[in-house]
Amino acid sequence: MAATKRAACLIGWPAAHSRSPLIHHYWLRQLGIEGGYSIEAVPPEGFAEFVLHLKSHGYVGANVTIPHKERALQLTEPDARARAVGAANTLYYDGDLLRSTNTDIEGFIGNLDASAPGWDRTAHALVLGAGGSSRAVVYGLLERGVQRIALANRSIERAQALRDLFGDRVVPIAWSDIPVALPGAGLLVNTTSLGMKGQPPLPIDLSALPADAVVADLVYVPLETDLLAAARARGLRTADGLGMLLHQAVRGFDLWFGARPHVTAELRALVEADLLGHT
Numbered sequence: 309m310a311a312t313k314r315a316a317c318l319i320g321w322p323a324a325h326s327r328s329p330l331i332h333h334y335w336l337r338q339l340g341i342e343g344g345y346s347i348e349a350v351p352p353e354g355f356a357e358f359v360l361h362l363k364s365h366g367y368v369g370a371n372v373t374i375p376h377k378e379r380a381l382q383l384t385e386p387d388a389r390a391r392a393v394g395a396a397n398t399l400y401y402d403g404d405l406l407r408s409t410n411t412d413i414e415g416f417i418g419n420l421d422a423s424a425p426g427w428d429r430t431a432h433a434l435v436l437g438a439g440g441s442s443r444a445v446v447y448g449l450l451e452r453g454v455q456r457i458a459l460a461n462r463s464i465e466r467a468q469a470l471r472d473l474f475g476d477r478v479v480p481i482a483w484s485d486i487p488v489a490l491p492g493a494g495l496l497v498n499t500t501s502l503g504m505k506g507q508p509p510l511p512i513d514l515s516a517l518p519a520d521a522v523v524a525d526l527v528y529v530p531l532e533t534d535l536l537a538a539a540r541a542r543g544l545r546t547a548d549g550l551g552m553l554l555h556q557a558v559r560g561f562d563l564w565f566g567a568r569p570h571v572t573a574e575l576r577a578l579v580e581a582d583l584l585g586h587t
């Protein structure tokens with residue numbers, strides 16, 4: 309009897325264009341695994357039914373995106389990462405139990421390790437933004453041992469909420485104090501949507517950053533943001549948003565298909581071409 313083909317999906321609403329099918333199909337081909345990955349457009353009112361019967365819909369697991377990430381946390385058994393970030397983006401079965409996790413944390417850290425090895429020699433980071441992705445970044449940096457994270461956000465209450473959540477190694481600072489924090493930062497991370505296509509630019513002068521600082525941007529449209537271009541022009545090492553997107557997909561694939569895939573230059577080129585074709 310032929311083995312049933314394993315399949316995962318991305319659940320979102322509306323059905324937006326996503327790079328996830330491209331990434332997972334590439335790895336399935338590379339590893340010679342017979343499997344599938346599709347997009348499921350599920351409206352909020354149908355989400356609970358869909359997730360609670362994921363298996364009977366034909367799936368061994370799923371990615372979850374806007375607007376379902378917080379709801380997914382309530383409908384599954386989340387791990388510490390999903391709970392700390394307040395959102396689940398990856399669902400998988402453990403027997404009949406549907407578990408969830410958040411892979412943005414390791415996506416961010418894995419990409420930094422690959423793009424700027426040794427970045428973690430710094431004790432001090434400056435993180436811009438205190439939204440959903442910032443929680444994953446802050447969690448990852450603290451777990452990795454960064455001693456102090458200056459956290460700048462337009463509305464400082466959101467930065468203070470992250471300090472309350474993660475403790476005093478997170479130090480909220482006013483948005484206007486970014487220039488004061490730059491000379492002490494060995495790592496600068498943009499988690500805001502500033503600099504993204506269609507959004508206002510991120511107004512920041514990098515000349516005060518230390519010469520060995522690393523600059524990371526979560527924004528990946530455009531691929532090279534003005535922030536990354538300015539950092540490279542200064543000779544600083546960088547980690548880009550596309551790298552994070554690729555690295556965050558690794559564990560989901562492993563959990564669903566039972567093999568750990570690699571983020572290769574070929575995969576990156578494929579996704580870059582797709583991004584350029586759609587932007």
Ligand code: NDP
Nearest residue numbers: 437438439440441442462463466499500501526549552553
């Ligand atoms: P959120 O909406 O949760 O947070 C947005 C952040 O941007 C907030 O800190 C917000 O500040 C800030 N911001 C928005 N507009 C302005 C402005 N005009 N001036 C100053 N600050 C502003 O978004 P996410 O955290 O989910 O995503 C942020 C970015 O990261 C997006 O571009 C997203 O595409 C990217 N991303 C990339 C990933 C990857 O894998 N590469 C993964 C996840 C996200 P305030 O709180 O004051 O509103």
